[in-house]
Amino acid sequence: MEEESHNPIELLRQKAEDVGLSVRMVSGMMTGVSDSLGHVVGELTGFERAIEKVHHSSKTLGSEMGSLVALARKVDGVLQLIEHIAMQTRVLSLNATLEAARAGEAGRGFKVVASSVKELAKQTNEATGEIRTALSGILVAAEHATGQGVELNGSIEAVRSVTRGMVDQLQEQSQVAVAAAKYVDEAASGVDSIAEALSRAAPSQLPSQPLEVQSSPEEGETSCH
Secondary structure (H helix, E strand, O other): OOOOOOOHHHHHHHHHHHHHHHHHHHHHHHHHHHHHHHHHHHHHHHHHHHHHHHHHHHHHHHHHHHHHHHHHHHHHHHHHHHHHHHHHHHHHHHHHHHHHHHHHHHHHHHHHHHHHHHHHHHHHHHHHHHHHHHHHHHHHHHHHHHHHHHHHHHHHHHHHHHHHHHHHHHHHHHHHHHHHHHHHHHHHHHHHHHHHHHHHHOHHHOOOOOOOOOOOHHHHHHHHO
8 A cells, every 4th residue: 555645744734724714613602703793782872761761751741740749739728828718717607697696686697608608618627628638649649659769760761771781891892802803803804914924934854855665675676586
């Protein structure tokens, strides 16, 4: 059998090409990781914008609820004033009724007016009480909604903080992956240069003359015959 020759430089060149392929495979993987991280960052950024909108709406709602609570308290103050006036009116109408009774026949017309004023004061007081009851329900609901809004804002703020941290970390990792892929590409180019140099050097290292095969003495004697 013919013995196969092995050129060390050719073997090195092949090894360099294998290393170059492996390095480029790693570079492709790093690029894929960077692309995936970029996609995730994009999704999280969109989620962050949605959270920001919800946070803005929640703050606006909380502000409006706060205004509603303030208005309800002002109305409650007005109702208190109306109730006080109604009570004073009833007292005055009662006094007028007593004075009309003392006046006898001359005070009969004034007594009718006083009774009407007393009845009006009573109706005003009853209506004010109904308004106060409804207003109290609105006030309690508005204050409860304001408290819930504050808690919701706190939760949204916490989610925003976590999301922002995740986006920052993923962006940093993506940048690292891009930089790593760049360095790996440079390393692959260097390995390719080495392989190319070895490829050019390999032919010059091959024997320029074929190796002479010396015949054995027995073969010489045979040829003489």
